[in-house]
Amino acid sequence: MKREDLIQEIVESLARCQRLAKPSVWQELGLSHAQIGMLFILFHHHEASVKQISEYLGVTKSAVTQLLDPLVDKRLVNRRNDENDRRIVRLSLTPKGLQLLKKLNKLKYAGIRSALASLSAQELQVMAQLHQKMNTKSSN
Secondary structure (H helix, E strand, C coil): CCHHHHHHHHHHHHHHHHCCCCCHHHHHCCCCHHHHHHHHHHHHCCCEEHHHHHHHHCCCHHHHHHHHHHHHHCCCEEEEECCCCCCCEEEEECHHHHHHHHHHHHHHHHHHHHHHHCCCHHHHHHHHHHHHHHHHHHCC
């Protein structure tokens, strides 16, 4: 197998491990995959504007608003006007939204933990060494 194909296979495998094992958790809440993604974005980009979110996702501001309205209705996201420019709408997670995200994060990492649990102690040691090497390379 070519080096580039092997790298792609590893990336895809890691992504599969990271997917939520139980999408029913967020489906029961009446949320879409895109709305869950928006919650994760807001976790990493506190007080983001609708414009910033639309640019980040590559969608229109009206598309962001359509995704956002149910999140506000469910009290997962706060929406407020910017103090300096009332045309700008700022978004942030509510405590309820943050609590849901923590729960989803645990589920998200459960797949990775399960995959790692299937490895022997020696394989885990090799994996840890490889990760340390990767982290050193990516931080340079």
